[in-house]
Ligand SMILES: Nc1nc2c(ncn2[C@@H]2O[C@H](COP(=O)(O)OP(=O)(O)OP(=O)(O)O)[C@@H](O)[C@H]2O)c(=O)[nH]1
């Protein structure tokens with residue numbers, strides 16, 4: 001759950017990139033850091049890695065100032081995807097306002113995607129998040145590779161859930177900003193439902209989307 005400080009006009013939000021090992025979560029954040037307006041983006045912080053593998057988490061903070069003078073800090077986190085790091089995943093997921101689930105499009109990763117999504121649902125329950133209401137975006141990454149699940153098949157599988165699905169090649173910066181934009185919109189809608197950001201604080205979706213303006 002986001003933290004709001006009405007006196008200081010500050011809102012702190014958490015968006016978590018979740019998914020199986022090596023699906024491209026850290027790469028998404030690295031690319032966002034490159035693609036975003038530097039004035040709105042803080043330092044990209046990596047806490048413990050071994051080669052490509054995240055052992056703890058990564059953090060990319062972003063800042064928006066609304067026209068009404070409200071400061072919104074958005075913290076993007078990645079979880080470590082390797083199964084052994086479940087305790088850390090649970091910790092990072094705790095109090096998330098939205099989740100981007102990064103799936104690996106390679107056909108041999110179908111089971112890992114499935115298990116990781118199942119793990120997300122279980123950990124959401126463990127940390128008291130209502131999975132039905134949690135703003136969630138599904139990103140199928142690594143579209144540049146050869147042996148990948150067809151788009152139609154992904155859509156057939158996921159459309160019944162009603163969740164937005166995006167396709168990306170994060171390593172090449174493709175589909176990264178688009179995915180984040182959807183996550184931002186869903187985050188805003190989720191928080192607006194709870195706190196009526198628009199009425200109470202004159203904070204609009206447009207303020208949030210300033211982050212993805214070029
Ligand atoms: N071909 C290709 N490789 C990618 C893509 N996205 C990420 N990778 C590569 O996949 C590897 C793993 O990417 P990471 O972003 O570190 O994966 P992660 O999901 O953070 O992995 P964990 O930290 O272990 O959970 C790296 O070598 C990336 O360069 C993509 O779109 N296409």
Ligand SMILES: [Mg+2]
Pocket residue numbers: 025026027052053054078079080081
């Ligand atoms: Mg990582």
